[in-house]
Amino acid sequence: MQAKYISYQDTASFSKLALDYIDDQLQLKDFYSYRPELEGLKSAVENRAETGDRNILVYVLQKQYASLTPNKSVLKNIELLASKDTFTITTGHQLNLFTGPLYFIYKIVSAINLARELKIAQPDKNFVPVYWMATEDHDFEEINHVNVDEKNISWLQSTNGATGRMSTKTVAAAVTAYKGYLGISKNGKHLAKMIEEAYLHHDNLADATRFLVNELFQKYGLVIINADDRQLKAEFLDIMLADITKQNSARTIEDTSKKLEDLGYKSQVNGRDINFFYLIDNLRERLIFKEERYLVNHTDISFSKEELENELQNYPERFSPNVVMRPLYQEVILPNIAYIGGGAEVAYWMQLKANFDFYKVPFPVLLLRNSALLIDRRSAQNLFNLGFKLEDVFLPTETLKNNWVRNNTDATLSLADEMRAITSIFEQIKLSSYKIDKTLSVSADTALTKTEHLITNLEKKLFRAEKRKHKTALTQIENVKKRLFPNGTLQERTMNLAPMYVNYGEDFLSTLIESFDPLGGDFTLLLP
Template sequence: MDATYIDYAETGSFSPTVVNYLKNDESLKPFYGFRPDLDGFRQLLQHKKNTCKRSILIEVLNAQYKKLPVKEVSDLTRTYLDLLNRENTFTVTTGHQLNIFTGPLYFIFKIVTAINLAKDLKIEFPDKNFVPVYWMASEDHDFVEINHTQIGGKKIAWNEEVSGATGRVLTKGIREALNQYKGILGIVEHADELSEFVETAYAKFEKLADATRYLVNALFARFGLIIIDADDPRLKKEFAPIIESDIINQNSFKNISETNEKLEKAGVHIQVNPREINFFYLLKEVRERLVFEEHRYKVLNTAISFSEEELKTEIADFPERFSPNVVMRPLYQEVILPNIAYIGGGAEVVYWMELKSNFDFYKVDFPILILRNSGLIVSKRSAEKAANMGLTLTDFFQTTNILKNDWIQVNSQNQLQLSGFQQELNAVFSRLKLHNIKIDPTLGPSTEAIQKRLEHAVFNLEKKLLKAEKRNYQVRLNQIDQIKAELFPGGNLQERNENFGLFYVKLGSKLIDGLIANFKPLDFKFTILTE
């Protein structure tokens, strides 16, 4: 694939806060640690505290990888698992929910960014090791956010009533959605390969977390990607002291609320708001909020409650029953991993900025925040159509109406802008006004009013001329609609809507290779990839 790079600001699709972060805006500096560049990593590595229990981390990861067939675990993955035992090995982490069939394209883009950043850091710091990690958001309970995907403009949904952590959801009810997805993939080119991946993932593995691990590993094992499910009692035990302190003292609520006030004053749109207690209580099919009411810690929508002493005992004996919410999950991640970078989308980068003071409070290193690579995959046919019309692919980031109007203005053989005629009319009315004022000074305003009405009439006539010329070029303008629909399905960036499936059917593993070859994590450019 050929790559073209443009600034994120040029896309019009990213928040001012993210753009300002990349520009090193002074007002945002209090809300993160080191800059997202090689010098920032150099500084962080000099200050990094190795506090995670590597032996426990390796124990958990090895147990989880035993759930995969031995032949599916690559040699590079095994090498990275061994390297995690060493104090000079660090992780580069991205995380996401367990979207079925991987969800939108940016799921894939996140992981590629992590893989590439780990490679780039190894080149810059050869005496250290860097391992790419995908953190499965297996404790998330919002099933309706992950139970569907868009592929080829069609929505595939897994319609089932479930509760509790999504990683524990049984896959037995996904068969209808699985068949629909495979049906859209078809039987050509690399469809069989991807069909086998998803069939094995969702039909051979009982739980959604295990199915997701298989599918992601099938796509990325050759790059050594480590996949972690943090829904594990051994890992939660490492986090237990913070769980207890935060629930009882409500530290995160105080710290993050104060930070959010400062961010709002800096003009930042707040992404998440903390609660007084930022943990859920987690059982087999239950993930409900903990609240403090009437001097007891209660689990909403259940009869479960604890005194303070009972709560401390419960955390000590069953730490796995306490699940961090969106503002505490990042802290949990950084406690159990030797992590130096978190890769997320624009909204994630902003909400991590809300958390810096809480990391400082608990004396946990804050990772460098990396905006994931974003991209657009353009078919050869659409690229050729755009070129034949004299359009660049970056032109398509404009609205359809502006794009069409500009194209008509450039390509029409007729004069569609009446500004020249308007100037002549204005000159006539200037003379007419002088003439009328000599006769009766009160006629000046009347003449100006007539002039304004005529200006408005000329403006409307110009719009009619443009509309008429559009009809003359309707076939060409329809091509703009077709290209726009491919690049911005549903009016959004392709990566936020479309699944990777049909691209994989066409390109196979070369799709991933193309992303690996062209995504540059620390350049912070939007990537347009053309077949």
């Protein structure tokens, strides 16, 4: 495959905050610590204080990998985490069925490539790419389906607990449907085997996801962590107790969010008075402080302050951070220097900067994950035949159609010259009217406005009439846009890995590794 790069701005697909962050706009300086560039990352390494127990981290990871036989590079990276010269590059995501949308894959590749690039820049240090599984998330409806060629495959199951703990006993029907799409080609059968082994031979969704992601990326040394663990939670105990009882994060996040909103940016997350859940099997419910007691929402469970402290001390694993406290937990237990996420993630991490400062936890470098559009041969050929450049495909469908018509017609579709002539005539009429009666000049202006409106409508009718003559070409434009932007959005936000793997196999992932530059600041176009 070949790669071509265009600016994120030219895609018209990213938020103002993400673009302003890439462009190093001064108004965002207070909401992060280091720039997403080699010098910023070097500073993050130099200033990274130890926050967690590395030996516990290594022990937990080795325990979690005990049932797998991963590549030696994975085991080596886990061992390296015991060294103070080793740092992590982390990305996180929900446990989407069959990896979910393509951008999940792109996140991981971005982390792998950044770790490689930093090792070259700082050979005396070690950098480990990490995928943080969002095993404690409880929004199953967000992750229980996948789109393959406009067909929705869903896993039907009811749950109220952490998705990582969910049993996979009921996933067989979804696996069968997915395998049906993959077909009998060599690549399809290979991915089908991985899917079947992951989901039908592991008891819960966390283990299934770990197996599948490990199969896809183990040769690149990716380390996968499930932070739903008693020993890891124990390292976060002091902050959990302080934040639940004193509600510090609620204040700091609210203040920061208001500052960002005052600058014209939209808040991505909203903190609560208590930003933790109570977590046991089949239950993950918010903690609420009411009438001097800590209540578990929708249950009869409650604690006095003393009982809460005892519960935290004895069962730290029963307390689960929500979306605004999870990043803090991550940075406590990992020696992390960079977090890679999408535009919305970068935005909500910026809302958390003051909270990190309050708890004196190092704030990582924020990097926008790599984004890509794979343009199949048919679509690329259509674009070239129609006279467009590849990057033109990001223009709205109607704009592409209008541009094509203008470039491929002998008819005069613009009445601009005629309108200028009419305007000149009306200026003369206005002058003559003014000489007769000063108030008549207003009437002349009104008549001109009405005429301009009539001419504009006539121009639109001429254009529509001409477009009807070019139905074939305009239909081709519509079809290319539909193929490359399913549901009218970026390919990576809806399309699954399946068609890419069926068509290109392991070469697809290798191409991403070769093509993505996490520090490049550009959008990637891929051509077979």
